[in-house]
Amino acid sequence: MNEHPATGQSASALPADTAASREKPAAAAEGAPESPPRKTHPFEFRGNGLEYFKIWIVNVALSILTLGIYSAWATVRSRRYFYANTWLAGEPFEYLASPLPILKGRAVAVALLALYALSNMYLMGEIVFLIVLPIAAPWLIVKGLAFRHRMSAWRNVQFRFHGTYLKAVAALWPVLLIAALSLGFVALLVKSPPQLALLLLLPYVLLLMFLAAWVGFRFSRFRVNYSAYGTTRFRFGAKLGGYVSIFMATLGVGFFVGMVCGIVVFPLILLGTFNAELLLPVVTSAQIFAMLAFQKQATTNIYFNSAALPGHDFRASLSFWGLAKTWLICLFLAVVTLGLYLPAARVRIARYMADHIAFRARDSLEEFSAAEAQRASALGEQVGQAFDVELSPF
Amino acid sequence: MIDGFFSDGRGSRRMPSTLQLAGGQATVLDAAGRALISAPLADTRISSRLASTPRSFRFAGGEQFVTSDNAAVDALLRQPDSRWGLLQRLESNYLAVIVCVAIVWGAAFLLARYCVPWAADQMARQMSPEMAARMGQGALRLTDGVLFRPSALPRERQLQLRKQLQGVLERYGGPAAKLHFRRFRRGPMPNAFALPDGSIVLTDTLVKLALHENEILAVVCHEIGHVQHRHLLRQSLRASAFGALIFLATGEASAAIVSLPTVLVALSYRREFEREADQFAIKALIDEGVSPLHLASMLRRLGGLAPREAEDAAREGNEVPGKPRTPAASEGRFFRDLDATDYFSTHPDIHERVLWIEAAAAAPAPELQ
Structure with a gap:
């Protein structure tokens, strides 16, 4: 499912049948206690799978023919397509980046990766991995978000990101704890007898899930709290507990799916119809799929439901079944078409996300002011965006 | 307006x-x-x-x-x-789109078949033997917990085999080569494989399946071939290089899956490696004064194929007493092929290999160089 996050991001930027929605008083539906009624503006995604497929296949073919140079143009065209087809309150989003800065950043990124590969070859790999990466990652994230936000606009007002390197380090340091714990656990696993390793597994997984929830919470808070639409800052209201319960429930979903599959599968194994090596990967895939779908919908919901602008907020109502069904259809069609369905899958997922996220406005949407113009993007941002893992929500 | x-x-x-x-x-x-x-x-x-x-x-x-x-x-x-207009025209022209699909699939194929193996093998060559060995360290210990039990072969038999195989291991496997006996937790399955650090594992079932000591020797030579050619290392480098290249070329991780057909190409890497290991084994066996046909006959038995004489006779239309291939054996094959620990899945195309080895054994030595 790793191919999907991109759509999640673009979806977050998207829009809907605005004329109708403007007239519908949303507060009634929500029973919100605020006195001025809020208008609900659903996001709407207007792209179409075939249209994007054609853009995408030309992108990939030209990228190959130009040995990757065209990929910067491809990225811009692809992002422009998703942004421009995402509508909110009758207005499309806009992606403003031009290809050359992206190409420059990507060239530097490729050079860095080559350097890393080389160092890897001469036994320096671990040092780079353990020291340089933790130092560089927060910087790349901050710069990448700054670039992405500045290049995103709605109603001719750009987004901004005000996070700094130190704030990113503060948000992300628990990741290092996870990494250290994981390394330690693997070392322990290798040295201990299998029975003890199994015994250690459960507390280890629980601890890991808790830490992952902590990181997810801190990072979401960091991202939202330092984001701004023009001069208006976002606020993030979620609590750590919300994230912890999502991650624990995800674990529960995994156990549940495993149990159900086990009940179905064990008789088959005992009867000798299939052998265990054949069926166990199927069960594991089902577990991972269910856990990913559950976690994606739950974290998307809490993310948007906790983010707010003064006087405005979001409502996200993704469901496990809805998302799982969308993913399964995409997966099936992608396999059947030998991958040609993938671009259309991105569109389908973007549409699902947009259909289940809405913006609730209390005041007029005309009153946001644009941020001061900033100097042209620094190389740092260009490099940062090259490592951009499509994690931006706007 | x-x-x-x-x-x-x-x-x-x-x-x-x-x-x-x-x-x-x-x-x-x-x-x-x-x-x-x-x-x-x-x-x-x-x-x-x-x-x-x-x-x-x-x-x-x-x-x-x-x-x-x-x-x-x-x-x-x-x-x-003009520039952007051209793109818009390309994107709305179906013929151009079909050509693009052909380009993407064709490029993915070329990349998988030629560029990636070349680049990955260059990298493998750069890697020091110590580093390659470190990649394999602990692999056996980890699999021991999950896949294997200690061997149930009698001590004397193990010692005898170690003694018989010691010479070949030293001469062809280098200092790191080491022999291990194991049996699968799941049941009796004949298999043999090599780890990057030079460990060679034989299962009890394989040892018992051999009708001649030289058949075991032949299998060990084949596995030493995998070690000497660093096949495990090269396979993993190829796999990761392929994904990285696609990502760099297109900037889209999802494009890696467009090249789903190239997964089939990736499987052909393995065929290439098996051929290399067979080649190595044949040469080593001839040097040792052992007929390479021992490798072929062992493979026939592992693959559930009829012995060579039966096959030759069947080709000429004569029924021979013995063990012709039974329909039941071929029916069972589908599921066995998918079995991750079965000999078939780790050693595909067994019949083709057998025929090739038999032809090579009959040919004068230079062809093997």
Whole structure:
């Protein structure tokens, strides 16, 4: 499912049948206690799978023919397509980046990766991995978000990101704890007898899930709290507990799916119809799929439901079944078409996300002011965006 | 005249307006017909056409005019910007799209078949033997917990085999080569494999299946071939290099899956490696004064194929007493092929290999070089 996050991001930027929605008083539906009624503006995604497929296949073919140079143009065209087809309150989003800065950043990124590969070859790999990466990652994230936000606009007002390197380090340091714990656990696993390793597994997984929830919470808070639409800052209201319960429930979903599959599968194994090596990967895939779908919908919901602008907020109502069904259809069609369905899958997922996220406005949407113009993007941002893992929500 | 919305760039306010072009000057008028801005068209940035998404005219001061009327913009500009216009035409032409699909699949195939193996093998060559060995460290210990039990072969038998095979291991396997006996937790399955650190594992079932000591020797030579050619290392380097290249070339991780057909190509890497290991084994066996046919006969038994004489006879139309291939054996094959720990899945195309080895054994030695 790793191919999907991109759509999640673009979806977050998207829009809907605005004329109708403007007239519908949303507060009634929500029973919100605020006195001025809020208008609900659903996001709407207007792209179409075939249209994007054609853009995408030309992108990939030209990228190959130009040995990757065209990929910067491809990225811009692809992002422009998703942004421009995402509508909110009758207005499309806009992606403003031009290809050359992206190409420059990507060239530097490729050079860095080559350097890393080389160092890897001469036994320096671990040092780079353990020291340089933790130092560089927060910087790349901050710069990448700054670039992405500045290049995103709605109603001719750009987004901004005000996070700094130190704030990113503060948000992300628990990741290092996870990494250290994981390394330690693997070392322990290798040295201990299998029975003890199994015994250690459960507390280890629980601890890991808790830490992952902590990181997810801190990072979401960091991202939202330092984001701004023009001069208006976002606020993030979620609590750590919300994230912890999502991650624990995800674990529960995994156990549940495993149990159900086990009940179905064990008789088959005992009867000798299939052998265990054949069926166990199927069960594991089902577990991972269910856990990913559950976690994606739950974290998307809490993310948007906790983010707010003064006087405005979001409502996200993704469901496990809805998302799982969308993913399964995409997966099936992608396999059947030998991958040609993938671009259309991105569109389908973007549409699902947009259909289940809405913006609730209390005041007029005309009153946001644009941020001061900033100097042209620094190389740092260009490099940062090259490592951009499509994690931006706007 | 184009209908759209105008914003001044200072905030989110928009107003319905129209854009007019006269004498190279673009002018935006509000509903009442007053001019909101007027500037030379050459100084405005007009977004290129992208499917049917809205177009924007961006003025130097940050003002913007947006319209969904793509046809009107194209007509207004008369000649669409040549570079971006070409893209738009490509993206809306079905023949071009089909050509692009062919390019993508073709490139993925070439990349998988030739470029990736070459690059990955270069990398493997750069890697020091110590580093390669470290990659395999602990692999056996980890699999011991999950896959294997200690061997149930009698101690004397193990010692005897170690003694018999010691010479070959030393001469061809280098200092790191080491023999291990194991049996699968799941049941009796004949298999043999090599780990990057030089460990060679034989299962009890394989040892018992051999009708001649030289058959075990032949299998060990084949596995030493995998170690000497660093096949495990090269396979993993190839797999990761392929993904990385696709990502770098396209900037899209999802494109890696467009090349799903190339997974089949990746399987052919393994066929190539088996051939290399067989070649190594044949040469080593001849040097040792052992007939390479021992490798072929062992493979026949592992693969559930009929012995060579039976096959030859069947080809000539004579039934021979013995063990012709039974229908039951071939029926069971589908599931066995998918079994991750079965000999078939780790050693594909067994019949083809057997025939090749038998031909090579009959041929004069130079062909093996």
